[in-house]
Each structure stands twice: as structure tokens, then as C-alpha cells.
Amino acid sequence: MTPAEVACEAQFRVGQERDRARVWLVQVVGLAFVWGYIWLVIDPRLIYDAFGIYLPYPECPLDAAFVRETCSRPGGPVDYVSALLSQGFYFPVLGSFVVAAVSGLLCLATNRLFFDMGWEGGWLLGLAPAVGIVAMYRTYQHPLAPLLALAACLWMTAVFQKLPTGIGGFVRVGRAVVFLVACVGLYWLAGTVCVLFGLLVGVWMACVKRRWLAAAAAVAASAVTPWLIGTRWYYMTATEAYCVIWPFGPGSWSDMEPLPLAILQGLFLFPLAMVGILGLRNLLPQGLQNRLTAFAWWRRPILGTVTSLATLALALWLVHVIVRAPHREVRFKMVHFARMREWEEVLQAARQLRSSGHDYFSQHLVNRALFHTRQLGDGMFAFSQDPSSLLLLSGDVPHAPPKFWMLSEIAWELGDLNLAEQWAFERLEAVGECPDALELLALISLRKGQTLTPSVLEQDLLASSRQTARMFLRRMRKNLLHRRHAEALLEAIERMPLKGSMWPGNGLPGLRCEDRTFQTCSEELMLENLLAANPGNQMAFEYLMAYYLLSRRPDRLVQHLPRVKDFGYREIPRHYEEAILIHGAGTATEPTIPGLSIRPETAQRFQRFAARFQASRNQPWLAAADLAEEFGDSYFYYHVFGVSGVGRAR
């Protein structure tokens, strides 16, 4: 080679290295941005706390039997790994790293496929899956299992394409065998993505290797694999066999809102579509291919890097602005703060939602937060309310994981142990072995053993309640994150005297003493029983009053009003005053509580409300609109129109 040629080659290599460095730089910056965005904007802890409530619970006890059972179904290994990685969401930095790592796996695999299809300049488009993943998490979905399945599929394809090729029959047979094994293995590992694997390999075979027969065979083999393995080996129906960790057709991953579902489906279709386009390009005459490839203007070093980063930033900014699910975000925050027992923050989050954005579950959390911040009697009608949301006992409330969690928690706080136990068990069965459900059941067992046992055989039953609690805690110990907490509780049980005063839950109000049976529990009966068992149960009292307010029965509220003094109120809560005034107006009486009186401003407000309502009572809808601004947060307004949380109060 002449010195000029050597210099030219060296320059070419430097250029190549620079190109490669630029690609890596943009990719690393892009993934770092994904990491930071998920960590700081989405907050994986919100997702972790919604597991088993608004998101499926990722069950992964460190238990050989469970692993065996999970891995004995198609897609089980990916499900288990996904559940295991999901535990990382407890720590925001780790959870966001998991998302960024999965994004990286998908992007690199996509780039690899582009490269194998002969398109080296497609790396920027290869980052599209990362943008899609950010969009998914922006809507507070957690599709880790399908993303892992997709990554497994793409990497399997990339590895398969790297296998040695040859003309000899042995190599061809060998590749076919490897393909079949990979297809079946992928079905077991990750589910229906084996079909995608076959399609990707098929396109590659046809367009790059020009082996049409092999391509058709690969597609056909992958298409029948789920049917063959799923129905013959795993006893599934054909539909079930084709819907394992797959966002198309029926199945748990298709049970999403339309936008995130479309994004997830797009993520699955993207590599296939791109590979298809590239494959078609490969079929074009060489001259045309060269002209298309020559269009890669972004290869210019500095401009290319800046443009790439700008494109990426623009895509992510568009996702941030356009793709949103505020109702989910707020509900996730409310659940998170309720778990943290940060009740003011629960209310703050709730205020971000419009009245129409609240459902039974968010309303329920609002009332719980109002009670814990001592505002239930004063502020509940500043929020959207529904009688069914108070205790979620009504048949109108859908039997869903949020109900199981909320009902077990509120029943425990109120001191209704049997109801708490009933719903905690429902949660365990319907959702999975959530550590908080296990802990609650353990505490309920201990408390029941202490308070419910008859005098006969008391020691035996106390011992059995401990034994039961130990079982739940031993199970909880198999959870990666809650292991230590479970061990601490187990040790605490061992240290406790059989009838000690240090039992968990001793600070809770008393439970029902009188055993009654019911099929459908009524709020009133439950709360009155709790109060009868323990007249000092303030939570039961305030919830009973709230129940009377919500069910528009001020007469019953007035009957219970004298108890206000037992709980140390210095003044009558505002909504109680409003109910008294309504009751008084209807019955021409004025209930009195010695030492407490209705504040003049409440009485004046009632006068104003009554006057304005009278003026337009023949047109109730007009009246509702007119009065909302000033009285939308009052019981007056709720009592008349059945709506709350409207107007200036918002």
C-alpha cells in the first residue's frame, strides 16, 4: 500500500471509530435519560405501592415449590424474573435502572437486527423502543413481563442469525434443529413471542439469505409451536396457547387502557415492521439501495450527534407532554401516601383530580385521610362523595383488588377483626401473597387470640393464634424485601408473654363483642356494633356520622350527636352543624348539646343557601349551577343535589 492509501485507511478507521463512539454516546445518553426520567418523574415507588391494588401483584416468593410451579407453564420463567425485578421498584433508583436496562436490551437487540439486515445507519430508530417504554410508564402501566419476553425474542433472533451458515446439508439440518429448539424453548421461556421470533427469522431468511423455502418453514414452524406445545403439553386451549405474555387477543396483557395497549402492541410490531421494510429494501436493485443508503446525512459527526440527541429529546418531550394518565397518577400517589400514612399528602393528591375523576376507591382514601387529619366532619364535602365509597361494603363497588386492600385496612383500623380477616383472605387468594396482607393476617390472628378466646381452653387457643401468626410471617419471610421485617415480627412474638400487653394492635379500638351473623354487611349495623362494643371508638363514631351524612339521614345523625362531647370536640364539626340546621328546618326543632352551639357563620350560610335555593327551586339544575360556586363544599348542597366537591371549594 502506498503511504497515501495507508493514511486514507487510517482516516477511514478513525472515522469509523468516531461513528461508533457517537452511536454509543447517543445511546448511553438516551438510556441515562430514560433512567433519570423514570426515577425522577414517574417514581417507581408509586408503581411498587400499587402492586396488588391497581397493578397485578408480582408474586415471587423465594420458594422452590413456587418457582417449580411457575416454571411449569409457558412464559413462567419470564413471569418469575419479571416479578423478581419488579421488587426493585421498591427503591426508585433501582426500579428505574431496571426499566432503563430493559430498554437498553430492546434497543441493542433492535439495532443488532437492523445491522444484520444490512442497515448500519438505523441505530437512532433503534432507540424507538426506549421511547415507547417511557410512554408506557408515563401512563403508569408496568408491562415488564411482555418487555422481557420481547427482549428474549429479539436477542434469540440476533443470536440465531449469528449461527454459522453453510451450504452443506449438515449445517442446514443443524440450523433447522436449533431453530426448532429455540422456538420451543422461547415458548416455554417467554410465551407467544416465539411466533415473532419465527417471523423475524423468516424475513431475514427470505430477504437476506434468499432462502424462501426455509423462510416459509420457519414462519410455519413458529406459528404452530404455541398450538403444539400449549395444547398438547400444557393442556391449554388454542386461544390460551396463543396469548401467553402477548398483547394481542384476550389475556391479562390486553386488559389495559387503549393508549398504553396500543403502545405495547406497537413495541411488539416495531421490530417486525422495520425488519420487513429493510427486507423489502434488500430486494430492490443494488443501485436503488445505494441511493437510499446515501441519504444518511446524519452521519456527519457533530451535526449528527447533536441532531440525534435533539431528536431523542424531542421524542421524549413529546411523550412527556402528550402521553398522560393523570387519573392513574393521582390514584397511585394516593395509594402510596396512604401506605406511608402521610394523610395530608393523600388529600393534596386528591385535590389534583376533578370530581368526575374520583371513583369509589379514591373517595374512600380521601375519607380515610380526612379522618386521620381530623377533618372528616368538617371537610368531607369539599371532595366528591358517594355513600358506597365510605366503607366499600355496597354491592355497587366492584369486587376488585383495590376493594380487597382498602376494606381489609379500614376494617382493621375500625377494629372489626373478622371483616378485616375476611377481606385479607380474599386479597390473598385473588391477588397473591402480598406481604402486607400476610402481615395483617398475622396481626389479626394475634389480636383475635387475645380478645376473642373464651375462658375455656384459653391457653390452647392463644397458642394456636400465635401458631397461625407464625405461619403467615414465615410465608412473608420468603419475600425478598420483607424478609427482615417478618423475622423481626417473629422474634417479637417469641418474646411476648402469652397474655402480654405488648401485642400488636393493642392501640386499636375495641372490636365487636357480640357475635352476629350476616350475609351482606351493612355499614350502619357494623359501625353501631363497633360503638356498642367500645363507646370510645372515635373512628367508628365519625364514620357512623359520615354514613348518616352521606345517606342523607340527618335525623339519625342528630340522635347520635350527644356523643360528640365524649370524644373531646371543642366545637361541633361544620358538616354536623349543617345537618342539624337541615334537620331543624324540616322538623322545626333545634337540638342542643350542652356546652356546644352552632357557629353563627354556619347559620348565616344556611340562611343564604335556603334563600337562594327557594328563589330558583322550580329549576333545580339552574339552582345547582348557581349555588355550586359558594356552597359546593357544604352538606347543604350535597343534601339537596346529591353532589359535592364542586365550585369554589375546589
Add this chain to the structure above:
Amino acid sequence: MVGTVATTLIFSRPLDEAALAEARLIARRPRIQPEYFDVVIPPNIAPLNFRIEESGDQFVVRIHAVKGGAVEIVSRSPEIVIPPGAWRRLLMENRGNTLTIDVFVRREAAWWRYGSLKNRIAEEEIDSHIVYRRLRPDALYYRTIGIYQRDLESYRESAVLDGRWFGEGCVHCHAFQERNPARMSLNFRGRYGDGCLFAHDGQIHTLAARLGHAAWHPSGKVVAFSRFDIQLFYHTARMQTRDAMDSNSDLAYYRLDRRELKTVAAIADPFQLETQPSWSPDGRYLYFASAAKLWPDYVTFPSEYFSRLRYDLKRVRYDVEADRWGPVETVLSAEQTGKSNANPRVSPDGRFLLFTLCDHGNFALYQPESDLYVLNLEDGKYRKLECNSEFAESWHSWSSNGRWIVFSSKRPTGIFTRLYLAYLDSDGRAAKPFLLPQRDPGFYDDFLGLYTLPEFVDGPIAASPRALLSAVRDTNRVPVEDIFRMGPARSPSGHDRLRPE
């Protein structure tokens, strides 16, 4: 578990016999879990692995009997996993003899020997398999219910039919013709509707019916069924939260030869609740539990009546060849026992009737007071079995030789049902029961499932899970009329006074 096995193998080397011989004696028995001592065990049972609950850094367990060499386990772990081969040989050679377990524990560089644990090896073997229902406690919204079989001679457990295979379905009320694994029925409900599967002699067919408890006639020609409407309800302040009762129930029978579901007034009295059928071994009588319907309508149901609902044990004569039913006789009334008598099961020799006595209704496991009783059918005397506890016992089944029973018990937690096996002597006296052994001695420490309705069978189920599942999915079913709409005393609606909510 793997660690335990490994430890056992690694340290299974000859010990310093002199050190063990000089071990200091502790004058009490070691604490072990499960409590495998003072029990009578079948010669063909899987090893009773256990955990020593004494502190120590090394453990030696010697299991020996009159004949044959001792089985010795040396372990650093207190979890003792007994080698199955040696265990089997020892038991088979020593039928009728005492099995002694000596436990040595090394603590602070010294060996300690505890008092020996003694068990008796029975002469009579136990049936090789049991079939049971496995589920989670107290859940109305079930996700994991399955019928499983367990090899008692090993630890092998496998699903017969799992509800998860057909969309979180429910499977229940399995029954066999005289413990024959080739003739089985079970019920299902879920995505594919309600149905009753019959697997017999290599064939499976499905009845389009919602049925409950089943009992195969010894001839295999007839299966008696109950059909019930369960009302679930809850207690506000009781250790056992959940309770249940039937608001309506009748019996019917299915003629396998004619593929016909029928009933007669004797077993489907509109004024009675008939349930839990069970045939006498000679097939001449159908035993069942029956209670008078106390309530006039559904409005007042159930709080006023549930505690007053008490069942009698009754029987009715049946001629299988002529398909003719005789009059109903009361075997043991609630008035006699002062309680509710449920779940009758006659011993294979026809001498004893095992049943549950509970405060009310027939859902015995929801009542901690429920106990197993045995009625001597020759003299009419009944007594409480020795194998009861302060927790609920129910769902019992006889082995084919009548020497073993398996039953569900809620001991020691009051919530989780476990299976216990007990030996019954020729006088119907039960030995101390023992917990169904598991390979992992700590299996029950955190197992949150329940076992109910155990049934002995003398081999693995002949029908494959695939075949049973195909039958569940197959909508080509034998059409039958609802039992509640049958019978001469019925109104056209099928409900004389009751209507399920």
C-alpha cells in the same frame, strides 16, 4: 430442602460410637415437629421426616425395631430426612412391632441423648393413594382450587384436575367406586359452565348438571348425588369468621347404564334438606344427613335459623337391580345427640358408621366444636373418636381394609385444614393420628393451603389430566333436568318455598 438432603448425605459417615455411647441422658423426649410419636403407622407409609426442635450443632437419629439394622441419620441440620429405601425395608420387616426413634443432639461439644420416641408399625397396609381438594382458606373469589392425588408410599403429589387449567374454575366433590381409581366422578364450574364428570373404565362423559356430594354404589351402576344451594355468611365476633348452610338440598341418583338422573320423594322431600349421601358396603342402603326446613321463606333466612338447623342421620333401602327405593329410616337423630349429625361414612365391613357431630348445619369445618364420632351399627351406640382435638375435624374416609381413616383437621391453627391419618382397631378405637408426611419436614410451617375431602384410592387415578380437562371443555354433555325441578311434590318452578338468592 436441598440443603437438608445435602447435609444428611455429607455427614452420613460413621460416627464416634464411643462418644454417642457416653451421651448424657435427658429424661424427657425430644421435641419434634410434626409429632410423630406414640402413633400407629402403616408399614407402607412414606418416611415420617421431622424436625428436631432442640438446640444443637449436630444431630443423630437412630430408627430401629426388633428386626433388621437401624436407620441412622447424621445431620448438621435439625431437619431429619429419612432415606426412603432403608425406611421401607425396616417397616416391612417389622410389621406389628415397635419402631423406636432415638435422638442424639450435640450441644457445646457434648452429646445428649433424649428419651426414645416409640411408634407401632401396624400389620395392615394403607391404600397407596389419597385424593383431596386443595384450596386457600376462606376465599369467596377463588383462584387456586384443584383436586390432587398423593402417593402415600412416597411424597409424589400431582394434579388430577386444577381449576386454573380452565380459567380459575372450581372443582369439587370427587368420589370413587369403592376406592377404585378407574371409576371416579367430580364436579366443576367455571368458564365452561357447571358439569359433573364421570370417568369409568377408560371413558369419560359429562353431565350438564350442577351437583354436589357424590357416592358411588358398590356395583358401579349408580351414583347418588346431592344438589344444594349454599348460603355463605359471616360472624362478626368468632374465631372462625366464615360459616355456611344449605338453604335447599335434595338427593338424586344417576344411572350410569341409562345415563339418566332421577330422584324420588324418599330422598328429595321438599320439606327436608337431604345431603351427603354414602352407600353401605353391600349397596343395600343409602345413608345421608337430613334436616327439616325450619324457615317459611327467604326473608328471615338465615340468622334466625342457622343455629337451629340440625341434621339427623338417615338411611333408605335401595334395590339396584329393580331400581326400587324403600322407606326412610332414622339411624341417629339430632334429638339423640343434641347436635347436628353429618357426613355419614360406613366402614368397609359394615360394622361402623363414622360421622361428624357439630353444633349446627352440615359444614362441620366451620365450627371448631366439630368432632368425629363412630356409631356401632350393630348395637346402635355411638361415641367420640379418640383422635379428635379442640379444633374442627371432618371430611373422613375409610381405607379399603377398614383399619385406617384419613380426615381433615384444623389443628393446630384453627384456620388451615391438614390431613391426618389414624389407625382404627377392630373395636373401632382410634390411635393417635399423625399428620400426612411430607418430604420437607418444614412443609407445614408456611403452607397456606387447605386440604379437604380426602378419599382413599388403591392406585393412581386412571384418567389423565388431559382427558379430564378435555371433558370439561367439551360442551357435548348429557342433558339432565335440575334436581330441584324433579320430584312429584314440586311446584312447576321447582321451588316450593325456597328460592336461592
